[in-house]
Amino acid sequence: KQEVTQIPAALSVPEGENLVLNCSFTDSAIYNLQWFRQDPGKGLTSLLLIQSSQREQTSGRLNASLDKSSGRSTLYIAASQPGDSATYLCAVRKGQGAQKLVFGQGTRLTINP
Amino acid sequence: NAGVTQTPKFQVLKTGQSMTLQCAQDMNHNSMYWYRQDPGMGLRLIYYSASEGTTDKGEVPNGYNVSRLNKREFSLRLESAAPSQTSVYFCASTLKDNSPLHFGNGTRLTVT
Numbered sequence: 519k520q521e522v523t524q525i526p527a528a529l530s531v532p533e534g535e536n537l538v539l540n541c542s543f544t545d546s547a548i549y550n551l552q553w554f555r556q557d558p559g560k561g562l563t564s565l566l567l568i569q570s571s572q573r574e575q576t577s578g579r580l581n582a583s584l585d586k587s588s589g590r591s592t593l594y595i596a597a598s599q600p601g602d603s604a605t606y607l608c609a610v611r612k613g614q615g616a617q618k619l620v621f622g623q624g625t626r627l628t629i630n631p
Numbered sequence: 632n633a634g635v636t637q638t639p640k641f642q643v644l645k646t647g648q649s650m651t652l653q654c655a656q657d658m659n660h661n662s663m664y665w666y667r668q669d670p671g672m673g674l675r676l677i678y679y680s681a682s683e684g685t686t687d688k689g690e691v692p693n694g695y696n697v698s699r700l701n702k703r704e705f706s707l708r709l710e711s712a713a714p715s716q717t718s719v720y721f722c723a724s725t726l727k728d729n730s731p732l733h734f735g736n737g738t739r740l741t742v743t
Contacts, residue, residue, distance in 0.1 A: 549728065549729070550728075550729055552731060552732060554732075554734075559736075559737075560736050560737070561635070561721055561723075561734035561735050561736045561737050562721070562723075562732075562734040563734070564731040564732060564733065567729075567730070567731050569729060607674075609732070611728060614728045615681070615728070617676065617679075617687075617689065617690075618728075619676070619732070621673050621674040622673070623671075623673045624673075
């Protein structure tokens with residue numbers, strides 16, 4: 519059974535720092551991996567989607583990497599801003615079909631001005 | 632561009648009452664999903680519809696029913712609400728499995 523872990527559960531850093539969020543998964547045979555952000559009281563917003571054949575994806579100040587052999591993905595946020603404060607979740611798709619999508623519990627990120 | 636729209640945003644029910652949560656997407660997506668999100672439990676799949684005309688059970692389907700009314704709309708019905716169904720419910724959609732998943736803003740349901 520695929521398990522997805524995000525450690526730490528919460529992280530607080532000063533504004534301007536570069537930071538890395540971690541996502542670990544137990545089964546390296548994945549279809550793709552997606553990073554989301556969730557603001558309080560809102561739904562999840564897709565940030566980056568990495569297909570199984572890719573090593574990384576970039577969007578603005580965000581960069582997500584994927585290392586299937588070690589069962590890890592990282593989300594790198596450059597020059598963090600208070601507006602980046604949110605909960606970040608990763609989701610691993612094991613294969614085709616809705617049942618194959620497994621979410622982590624998320625990392626709650628706070629950027630202090 | 633509305634994306635995924637859920638109604639209502641908030642609802643309070645008494646035990647035993649019924650209600651339907653509505654979801655509509657305007658992105659011409661094939662697949663639609665219903666999740667519930669609870670503290671410490673993360674996101675759990677209730678039901679999904681891989682394409683118009685099909686629905687399947689997810690991880691926690693008991694106490695719920697769904698209808699894929701057409702390609703745009705996917706509703707979730709609670710026939711007899713229970714306090715254990717107090718949760719935040721999210722609808723999501725995607726074009727295909729290798730595409731991003733898009734979420735609505737959720738319905739916060741309290742059952743007393």
